[in-house]
Amino acid sequence: MLQSTTIIAFDQHAATTVAAVVLPNHRTPALHALTSDSATIVRFVERVRQQGAVACCYEAGPCGFELQRALTSHEIPCDVIAPALIPRRAGDRIKTDRRDAGQLAVLYRAGALTAIHIPTEQEERGGPRSPALSRGHPRGSPARTALPLEVSAARPPIYRHEEGMVEAP
Numbered sequence: 001m002l003q004s005t006t007i008i009a010f011d012q013h014a015a016t017t018v019a020a021v022v023l024p025n026h027r028t029p030a031l032h033a034l035t036s037d038s039a040t041i042v043r044f045v046e047r048v049r050q051q052g053a054v055a056c057c058y059e060a061g062p063c064g065f066e067l068q069r070a071l072t073s074h075e076i077p078c079d080v081i082a083p084a085l086i087p088r089r090a091g092d093r094i095k096t097d098r099r100d101a102g103q104l105a106v107l108y109r110a111g112a113l114t115a116i117h118i119p120t121e122q123e124e125r126g127g128p129r130s131p132a133l134s135r136g137h138p139r140g141s142p143a144r145t146a147l148p149l150e151v152s153a154a155r156p157p158i159y160r161h162e163e164g165m166v167e168a169p
Contacts (some may be wrong), residue, residue: 005053008026008054012061017034020104032044038120042070045076055077055078056071057080057105060083081115086107
């Protein structure tokens with residue numbers, strides 16, 4: 001399937017993004033420099049998609065999952081790849097945006113990359129992950145349900161579960 005699909009791999013940073021495009025029946029990617037706003041990237045992918053089917057990927061990083069959500073909202077398949085799961089040769093320490101994007105595109109076409117789970121926007125914000133946590137269930141999160149400790153400079157307090165807080169002897 002991926003041999004007849006155009007592969008677009010992104011190396012995304014806060015200000016710039018490098019797109020590596022591997023066309024069907026080509027071995028080497030064509031590299032394009034873009035700005036990192038989602039609208040520009042979606043327009044670029046839409047232009048490439050006019051020539052045929054596309055599949056996108058990018059390395060998970062500090063920019064979050066905004067790009068993946070923007071592309072999938074336009075019905076463009078996009079996988080996010082875990083950096084630790086990208087195969088690298090021993091001693092290969094040269095890292096440039098262009099080289100990383102090209103390598104990502106070639107490895108993605110070969111099927112050598114593993115996509116990660118994309119969290120929902122609520123999970124990404126750090127909201128409650130289970131109904132038990134949202135109700136303040138005692139076994140849900142001890143840090144949220146523990147009594148606050150009052151600390152004095154003289155002696156540290158001792159906390160006992162059954163009795164509450166007691167002063168140190």
